[in-house]
Amino acid sequence: MSVDEVSTSKAAARIRSAAIEIFAAKGYGATSTREIAASLDLSPGAMYPHYKTKESLLFDASLDGHRRALAETKQADIETDTPPVRLASTVRAYVQFHARHHALARVIQYELRSLTPEHFRTIAAVRRNTSKVFTDIIGAGVVTKDFSIADTDAATLAITSLGIDVSRWFPSKSFSDPDVLASRYVELALRMVGAPPS
Amino acid sequence: MSVDEVSTSKAAARIRSAAIEIFAAKGYGATSTREIAASLDLSPGAMYPHYKTKESLLFDASLDGHRRALAETKQADIETDTPPVRLASTVRAYVQFHARHHALARVIQYELRSLTPEHFRTIAAVRRNTSKVFTDIIGAGVVTKDFSIADTDAATLAITSLGIDVSRWFPSKSFSDPDVLASRYVELALRMVGAPPS
Numbered sequence: 001m002s003v004d005e006v007s008t009s010k011a012a013a014r015i016r017s018a019a020i021e022i023f024a025a026k027g028y029g030a031t032s033t034r035e036i037a038a039s040l041d042l043s044p045g046a047m048y049p050h051y052k053t054k055e056s057l058l059f060d061a062s063l064d065g066h067r068r069a070l071a072e073t074k075q076a077d078i079e080t081d082t083p084p085v086r087l088a089s090t091v092r093a094y095v096q097f098h099a100r101h102h103a104l105a106r107v108i109q110y111e112l113r114s115l116t117p118e119h120f121r122t123i124a125a126v127r128r129n130t131s132k133v134f135t136d137i138i139g140a141g142v143v144t145k146d147f148s149i150a151d152t153d154a155a156t157l158a159i160t161s162l163g164i165d166v167s168r169w170f171p172s173k174s175f176s177d178p179d180v181l182a183s184r185y186v187e188l189a190l191r192m193v194g195a196p197p198s
Numbered sequence: 199m200s201v202d203e204v205s206t207s208k209a210a211a212r213i214r215s216a217a218i219e220i221f222a223a224k225g226y227g228a229t230s231t232r233e234i235a236a237s238l239d240l241s242p243g244a245m246y247p248h249y250k251t252k253e254s255l256l257f258d259a260s261l262d263g264h265r266r267a268l269a270e271t272k273q274a275d276i277e278t279d280t281p282p283v284r285l286a287s288t289v290r291a292y293v294q295f296h297a298r299h300h301a302l303a304r305v306i307q308y309e310l311r312s313l314t315p316e317h318f319r320t321i322a323a324v325r326r327n328t329s330k331v332f333t334d335i336i337g338a339g340v341v342t343k344d345f346s347i348a349d350t351d352a353a354t355l356a357i358t359s360l361g362i363d364v365s366r367w368f369p370s371k372s373f374s375d376p377d378v379l380a381s382r383y384v385e386l387a388l389r390m391v392g393a394p395p396s
Contacts, residue, residue: 025311029228110308110366113223153372154382162356165363168308174351184352192386194395 012050014040016064019057024103028058028111058111059119065108066126069097073133083141084195090133091159091189092182098166099178105167134159138193148194159189210248212238214262217255222301226256226309256309257317263306264324267295271331281339282393288331289357289387290380296364297376303365332357336391346392357387 019036033054037047051057076093077086098105112120134156141147149155162185175181191197217234231252235245249255274291275284296303310318332354339345347353360383373379389395 027225027227027309027312029225031227111225114225151382154379154386157370157373158360158383158386161363161367162359164366165359168362169359172355175355181352184349185356188352188356188390191389191392194389197392 009050012060015042015047015050016057016061019051020061020104020107023058023061023107023111028054028107028114033057055114055116055119058107059115059123061104062108062112062115062119062123063126065101065104066123066130068101069094069105070126070130070133072097073130077133077137083137083144083146084190086137087134087141087147087189087193087195088186090137091163091186094130094160094163095166095182095185096178098163099170099181102167102170105164109164109167131156131160141193141195146195149192155193158192162188207248210258213240213245213248214255214259217249218259218302218305221256221259221305221309226252226305226312231255253312253314253317256305257313257321259302260306260310260313260317260321261324263299263302264321264328266299267292267303268324268328268331270295271328275331275335281335281342281344282388284335285332285339285345285387285391285393286384288335289361289384292328292358292361293364293380293383294376296361297368297379300365300368303362307362307365329354329358339391339393344393347390353391356390360387 015036018039019031022031022036022039031054033047033051034044036054036057037044051060072093073090076089078089079086081089108123112123115123135152138147138149138152138155142149142152166181170176170178170181175184213234216237217229220229220234220237229252231245231249232242234252234255235242238245249258270291271288274287276287277284279287306321310321313321333350336345336347336350336353340347340350364379368374368376368379373382
């Protein structure tokens with residue numbers, strides 16, 4: 001499979017879902033492909049035509065997950081809106097993604113070190129595009145004076161970091177509704193960039 | 199060893215340091231005690247008197263690391279200072295801890311699922327005390343009207359989350375100095391709680 005396509009067959013998607021659940025629960029390093037196959041009542045041989053290595057499964061899940069996070073964030077961004085509205089919509093989408101898909105997000109955010117260097121570079125490019133969505137909006141808000149922030153890189157880092165970290169702990173006793181959490185984080189993100197209170 | 203003491207012998211500390219490096223690089227699940235011993239030119243038998251299981255090593259490292267993070271954060275908190283000064287000092291200390299000791303922090307923050315339930319409870323208590331430092335300061339600032347924030351739990355969550363997530367990515371091309379990063383995050387944390395710009 002080329003680095004540019006995620007396997008879309010039904011069987012591959014089923015294997016990928018099972019792998020994500022087990023990777024998320026036990027960690028990638030502690031999981032064997034045999035175990036993933038067994039969880040689906042498949043023989044290791046039946047999995048082989050879809051995924052020849054454990055790393056190819058991780059890469060496919062990572063590419064799919066990172067692209068979905070980017071797509072949902074971009075889709076939330078209406079460029080004709082004001083920068084505060086754009087930041088609110090995109091932070092909401094990004095936080096909701098990491099809360100709703102917390103098992104997938106945990107795997108794709110925390111197991112990057114296990115990708116091959118080539119696969120890592122492919123994923124890193126998608127990550128840079130996701131950060132860029134926030135950097136561009138913050139930059140636009142500084143120009144329109146809706147935002148007041150000296151270090152836009154630090155603000156982008158903090159916003160993406162808050163979103164990513166959701167997948168580490170979500171859900172908790174205090175926060176178990178993705179929409180409530182997203183609303184709180186939207187408020188905090190707007191404060192971070194110095195948007196006047198609405 | 200009781201759950202309340204971290205093994206303090208020189209040999210145990212040396213084994214713990216080696217384990218943390220390998221856990222941080224490969225993940226706990228993918229590391230064997232044999233590998234840790236080999237990295238120190240020890241036989242597995244020589245490690246046994248200090249650490250009988252891989253989990254006991256993880257627990258010892260976790261307890262030590264969590265206690266150090268709590269101690270450094272508390273030490274930075276001078277209760278006679280104003281809430282903005284207290285929040286700035288403690289956020290600085292917490293972020294610096296996760297940047298300076300990023301390998302240790304990564305292990306103790308992301309491998310909690312591998313602890314026994316009893317060990318997990320011990321660590322969770324230290325974590326709650328750490329969060330409480332921030333919650334108390336934010337609460338004090340709301341009373342003095344230095345801060346203006348409706349949901350102090352969300353603010354505490356966001357502040358600890360930013361600190362913890364540092365250990366996932368630190369250092370990066372843009373941020374490789376713990377002090378510079380801590381200064382940026384202090385600024386963002388003060389904004390999050392609605393402290394007027396200084």
